[in-house]
Amino acid sequence: MSPRSSAAPVILASDLDRTLIYSANSMALTGSDNLAPRMVVSEVYDAAPLSFMTRAAEELLAAIVEQGIFVPVTTRTQAQFARVQLPGAGRGYAVTSNGAVLLYDGEPDPGWSHHIRRSLAGHCAPLSEVLAHLTGSAAVPGILRVRTAEDVFLYSIVNRHELxxxxxxxxxxxxxxRGWSTSLQGRKLYCVPVPVSKxxxxxxxxxxxxAGLLVAAGDSRLDAGLLELADIAIRPAHGELHSDGFARANLMVTAASGxxxxxxxxxxMSGVLAxxxxPVAGVPDAATPAVC
Structure with a gap:
């Protein structure tokens, strides 16, 4: 990592689900229950806790948002993202809907929304055409349900064995x-206009x-471009990118999973920020994951 001006803030951009926050089924805890880390609830849905992070992780994030520019980056819609309660929530920038919506202090940025609409109109087939292809005569049994997100992209719940x-x-x-891309991740098949990206x-x-230095984290194929953009990137030792063996010169991989x-x-990220x-910037030696 090359030295950066101390006057330029550091931007730390991270995917959420299975990167920073985890459902009960994705925690991948091992060992005795009494040795499990202390947890905090990061999301409530239908009056029940849905997503979690460790208490230590929340404390680290609380310090990060006070020192750098922390940007949550998610494929979740605005409504889904609003359920997530992290330190600094509602302040500064956040990216939702896979990049279609740019929030600032909790409100969609109208200039960015106009830019996205103009890009889609000039380069991509309309969403209705892709929706009709997925649900009309070309539909296959493996696609169980199709949903639209922000009237911008589509995702389908699928039976992978039948695709x-x-x-x-x-x-x-x-x-x-037609100017769209596809990405299969778990039981979800995404169809996203090419101009819409994290x-x-x-x-x-x-x-x-x-901002000067960009540090980014993510676990899915929809995060690959973000990790490539970053000066320093880190991904967890699980998820689609891990299964793909995704590797770049700027990329670190965690020792832990879940x-x-x-x-x-x-x-x-806290170490990089510090x-x-x-006076001499560099990747911190302490707690540095393996280079992939």
Missing amino acids: SAGYLQDLAAWCHE ETAVAEVRRRSG VLAGEEILRF ESMS
């Missing part, structure tokens, strides 16, 4: 011809904020 590789390749080619929105936040990887990511404020 052939040939169908996914044909769908990807069909979407590509990295494009984060690049805009970086431009507006005048909810403890989220804590490790924030500890690493190092950036020292």
Whole structure:
């Protein structure tokens, strides 16, 4: 990492689900229950706790939001993101809807929304055409339900065992011809207009904020572009990118997986932030995950 001006703030952009916050089923805890880390609830849905992080992770994040520009970056819609309660919630920038919506102090930025609409109109087939392709005569039994997000992109709940590789390749080619991309992640198949991406929105936040160093974290294929954009990137040792063996020169991989990887990511970001404020900037030696 090259030295940066101390006057330029550091931007720390992170995916949420299975990067910083975890459902009960995704924690991947091992060992005796009495040795489990202390947890805090990060999301409540239908009056029940849904997502968690370790207490140590929340404390690390609380310090990070006071020292750098922390940007939550998620494929969640605005309504889904609003359920997540993290330190600094409602302050500064946040990216939702995979980059289609840029929030500032909790409100959508109208200039960014106009930019997205103009980009889609000029380069992409309308959402209705892609929706009709997924649900009309070309529909296959493996696609169980199709949902729209912010009237910008689509995601389908799928039975992966009933989706052939040939169908996914044909769908990807069909979407590509119309300015869309596809991504299969777990039981969700995303169809997203190419101009809508996490990295494009984060690049805009970086431009507006005048930030220097960009540190990013994510676990899914929709995070790949963000990790490539970053000066320093880190991903957990789980998720689609881990299964893909995703590796870059700027990329670190956590030693832990599951909810403890989220804590490790924030500890690493905290170390980078502290190092950036020292006279000689560099990746911190302490708690540095393995280079991938």
